[in-house]
Every structure is written in C-alpha cells, then in structure tokens.
Amino acid sequence: MKLTLKSFTVATMVSAFALPAFAAEEVKIGVPSWTGAQAIAHVLGEVVTSRIGGTVEYVPGNNATIFQAMDQGKGDIDVHPDVWLPNQESFTNKYVKDAGTVTLSSNPYEGNQGFCVSKDFAKANSITDIADLGRPEVAALMDSDGNGKGEMWIGAPGWASANVNEVKTRDYGLLDFIEPIRAEESVKTARIKDSIAKGEGYAFYCYKPHAVWFMFDVEMLTEPTFDEAKYKMIQPSDDADWYEKSSVATKDALKQVQIAWSNSLEGRSPAIAEFFGNFQLSADDVSSLAFEISANGKDPADVAKAWVAANTDKVDAWLGL
Numbered sequence: 001m002k003l004t005l006k007s008f009t010v011a012t013m014v015s016a017f018a019l020p021a022f023a024a025e026e027v028k029i030g031v032p033s034w035t036g037a038q039a040i041a042h043v044l045g046e047v048v049t050s051r052i053g054g055t056v057e058y059v060p061g062n063n064a065t066i067f068q069a070m071d072q073g074k075g076d077i078d079v080h081p082d083v084w085l086p087n088q089e090s091f092t093n094k095y096v097k098d099a100g101t102v103t104l105s106s107n108p109y110e111g112n113q114g115f116c117v118s119k120d121f122a123k124a125n126s127i128t129d130i131a132d133l134g135r136p137e138v139a140a141l142m143d144s145d146g147n148g149k150g151e152m153w154i155g156a157p158g159w160a161s162a163n164v165n166e167v168k169t170r171d172y173g174l175l176d177f178i179e180p181i182r183a184e185e186s187v188k189t190a191r192i193k194d195s196i197a198k199g200e201g202y203a204f205y206c207y208k209p210h211a212v213w214f215m216f217d218v219e220m221l222t223e224p225t226f227d228e229a230k231y232k233m234i235q236p237s238d239d240a241d242w243y244e245k246s247s248v249a250t251k252d253a254l255k256q257v258q259i260a261w262s263n264s265l266e267g268r269s270p271a272i273a274e275f276f277g278n279f280q281l282s283a284d285d286v287s288s289l290a291f292e293i294s295a296n297g298k299d300p301a302d303v304a305k306a307w308v309a310a311n312t313d314k315v316d317a318w319l320g321l
Contacts, residue, residue, distance in 0.1 A: 024268065024269060025048070025052055025053065025054035025055075025269045025271050025272055026054050026055040026056070026057075026268075026269060026272075027044075027045075027048055027054065027055075027056055027057075027078045027079060027265065027269055027272050028056075028057045028058075028059050028075060028076065028077050028078050028079075029041045029044055029045055029056060029057070029058050029059065029077075029078065029079050029081060030059055030060075030061050030065075030066035030069070030070075030077040030078075030079060030080050030081065031058050031059060031060050031061065031081070032060075032061065032062060032063065032066070032080075032081075032082060032158075033060075033062070033156050033158070033159075033184060033185060034082070034156065034159070034185055035185065035210070035211055035290040035293050035294050036082055036209060036210060036286045036287075036289070036290045037081050037082035038293065038300045039286060039289035039290050039292075039293055039300055039303065039304065040081040040082050040259070040281065040286065040289070041058060041081040041082075041300070042058075042300040042301050042303065042304035043281070043289070043304045043307060043308060044056075044079065044081055044259070044276070044279065045058065045301075045304065046301070046304040046305050046307075046308045047275065047308055047315055047318065047319075048272055048275070050305070050308060051308070051315060051319060052271050052272060052275065052319070054269065054271070054272055059076070059077050061077060062157075062158030062159075063080070063088055063091060063158060063159070063160055064091070064158070064237055065077070066080045067080065067088075067091040067094075067095050067102065067260075069262075070095065070101065070102045070260065070261065070262035071094075071095045071099060071101045071102060071262070072101075073101060073262050073263065073264030074264075075262075075264070075268060077262075078261055078262050078264075078265045078269075078272075079259060079260065079261040079262070079265070079276065080259060080260045080261070081259050082257060082259070083104065083257065083258055083259065083260045084111060084160070084161065084255050084256075084257050085108075085255060085256045085257070085258075086233075086253070086255070087160040087161050087164065087252075087255065088160050090160070090234075090235040090237050090238050091160075091237070092104055092260070094237075096260065100263070101262065101263055101264075102260050102261065102262060102263060103260065103261055103262075103263055103276075103277075104258060104259075104260045105258040105259045105260065105261075105276065105277065105279060105280075106258070106277075107258060107278070107279065107280035108256040108257050108258040109209070109257050109258075109280070109281055109282055109283045109285075109286065110254055110255065110256065110257070110283055111207060111208060111209065111254065111255035111256075111257045111283065112207060112208045112220075112254055112255065113161065113205070113206070113207035113208075113252055113255065114130075114205075114206060114207070114220040114221060114223060114251065114252070115130055115133075115152070115165075115203055115204065115205060115206065115220070115221050115223075116203070116204055116205075116206035116212070116218045116219060116220050116221065117201070117202065117203050117204075117218065117219065117221065118192070118195065118196050118202070118216060118217060118218050118219075119217040119218060119219050120196070120199075120217070121141075121195075121200075121201050121202070122219055122221075125137075125138055125141065125201070127221065128221065128222060129221055129222045129223070130172055130174075130221045130222065130223045131172065131173075132221070133150065133152065133174055133177065133178055133203055133221075134172070134173060134174045134176075134177045134178065135177075136177060138150070138201065139177035139178060141200065141201035142178075142200075142201040142202060142203060144195075144200065144202075147179070149176075149177060149178055149179040150177060150178050150179065150201065150203070151178075151179050151181050151191075151202070151203075152169065152174075152178050152179070152180055152181065152202075152203040152204060152205075153181050153182075153183060153187070153188040153191065153202075153203075153204040153205055154166055154169065154180040154181065154182060154205050155182060155205050156182065156183065156184050156185055157182050157183075157184075160235055161205065161207075162182055162205070163233075163235060163236060163242065163243075163246075164233055164248060164252070165180065165205050166180050166243065167233065167243065167246045167247070167248045168248050168249070171247060171248055171249040172223075172249060178203070188204050188205075189212070189215070189294060191204070192204065192212070192215075192216055192218070193216070196216060203221075206218065206220060208283060208287070209283040209284065209285075209286040209287035209290065210287060210290055211287065211290035211291040211292075211293065211294035211295055212294075213287065214287065214291040214295055215291070215294060215295045222251075223250065223251035224249065224250045224251060225250065225251060226250050226251045226252065226253045227250040228253075230247070230248070230249045230250040231247075231248050231249075231250050231252075231253075232245075232246060232247045232248065233246050233248055234246045259276060259279060261273065261276050274320070275318055275319060278317070278318040278319070278320065279318050280318070285307075289303055289304070289307060
C-alpha cells in the first residue's frame with residue numbers, strides 16, 4: 001500500500017496523541033507520619049512506577065490535609081495509604097459518604113490498638129491493665145522529668161487516635177498520675193529503647209500491625225471490653241469542643257484499615273485507580289515492611305522495591321494479570 005503524506009500525517013498524529021495517554025498515568029501519594037503508612041505508600045508507588053510505568057510523587061501530610069486534597073480532586077494529593085476506621089471515620093463520613101468525592105477500598109486488613117509497656121516493667125510491677133498505670137508507685141517509676149506524673153505517649157500530632165487516647169487518659173481516671181504526651185513516632189521509639197536499657201518505666205500507645213512487636217519485648221495492657229455505649233468520640237474536625245463533648249471509657253473495637261483515593265483519579269489515571277481498587281495487604285505484610293524501616297533503618301523506597309520484586313504473584317493479581 002502506498003503511504004501518502006496525508007495518511008502519514010494522520011498516523012503520526014494518532015501515534016502522538018496515543019503516547020501521552022500512557023504517560024498521563026501519574027499519582028501523588030499522601031504520606032502520614034507513622035511507619036506503616038510510609039511503607040504502604042511506597043509499595044503503592046513502587047507498583048505504579050515499576051509495573052504500570054507511571055510517575056509518583058510522595059507528599060507528606062496529616063489526615064486532614066490528605067483528605068481535603070483528595071476531596072478537591074486537583075491532583076495535589078490523590079491517595080491516603082492507611083485509613084484506620086473508625087479512628088478516621090469523621091473524614092470518611094464527610095468525604096466518602098456525604099460529599100462522594102473519595103473512594104474507600106473494600107479490601108481492608110485488621111488492626112488492633114491499645115497501650116503498651118515493656119514485658120520486664122510489667123512483670124516487675126504486676127502491670128496487666130490500663131488501670132495499673134494509675135497506681136502512684138507505678139506512675140512514679142514513669143516520671144522521667146520529675147514533674148510528679150508519669151509520661152505516656154498517646155500518638156503524634158495530627159493523629160485521630162491521639163485525640164481518642166487523650167480522652168481515654170481522662171476518662172480512665174489517669175490524669176492525676178499520667179501526663180499524655182504527643183510527639184513524632186521516632187521520639188516514642190527512642191524512648192522505648194532508652195527506658196528498657198535503663199530499666200525505667202514507660203507506657204505508650206501501641207497498635208498492630210507495627211514494627212514495635214519485632215523490635216522490643218512489649219505487651220498490650222487490657223482495657224474494659226469494647227462497649228459502643230461508652231465510646232462517644234468527636235474529632236476536632238467536627239467540633240471545636242470535641243474534648244469536652246467526647247467520652248471514651250472502653251477499649252477500641254478492632255479496626256478496619258484500607259486505602260482511600262480521590263474519585264478524580266479515575267479520569268486522570270484510570271490504570272492506577274483500577275490498581276488501587278484491587279490493592280490488598282495483610283497485617284503481617286505491613287508489620288514486616290514497617291520492621292525493615294524502623295528496626296533495620298532501611299529506606300522505605302528500597303524496602304518497597306524488594307517486597308514488590310519478591311511478591312510478583314500478589315502484585316500480578318492486583319493488576320489483573
């Protein structure tokens with residue numbers, strides 16, 4: 001067949017317009033401060049770059065920032081990698097249920113959260129329950145700064161769970177003995193290591209999955225069994241008087257943890273959106289990834305790359321191959 005200039009031009013234009021459709025597969029992944037979220041974020045990014053051929057940008061942010069950006073749908077942040085429910089339910093109610101601008105995945109893993117101490121500290125002082133932290137002699141052993149109260153890390157700034165734990169500390173009757181501390185997770189990890197090395201007491205918010213279970217000998221304290229009637233939590237994003245209006249005197253229910261992404265992503269990067277819909281990790285997957293980052297000091301991108309290479313069958317399933 002003779003190729004005319006006109007047909008050549010049309011073919012060239014079709015080809016030229018076809019290429020950017022693939023190149024347009026790009027995503028900006030929100031990265032909250034906790035290690036598990038960082039691990040999942042980089043697994044998502046590694047699959048996008050190495051298997052889909054797209055481009056990725058990682059954007060640090062807290063829950064409010066990430067959800068607001070997904071809601072706006074402008075591509076500033078497209079995905080939240082680790083949504084804990086019901087901790088972040090105020091955000092999913094607002095943007096998934098009411099506004100309908102964000103999609104929540106249907107493949108969650110199970111999470112558990114509470115308060116932990118080292119096993120040695122627990123054994124030496126007969127500590128098994130959260131109420132034991134309110135014993136004056138126990139609180140005194142946790143007082144590292146001499147202000148008369150033992151320190152307990154309740155989470156990082158911006159964490160919905162930290163707000164829950166602040167209310168719990170009050171409603172468990174611990175405020176006369178315990179000072180709730182908010183700080184980045186790296187501060188907590190360093191304090192656990194230091195307290196164990198010095199034989200000191202220390203309590204902290206803990207959750208599964210997490211690298212801490214591989215890093216130290218710790219145990220989760222018992223709490224009153226979850227009772228929905230005793231669990232009324234209002235987040236700051238819903239009411240400025242959240243602390244006064246909340247009441248939590250029971251253990252949290254087991255969590256459903258999944259990813260969420262902006263609905264606008266389907267129009268901008270459909271292959272990535274389809275992949276997100278199939279994405280699923282187990283709690284053991286997340287714990288092992290977090291351990292490599294926290295305990296072994298590896299870069300999250302390197303950990304994710306090695307994991308994706310070692311789990312091709314699972315990744316193929318996500319991609320429908």
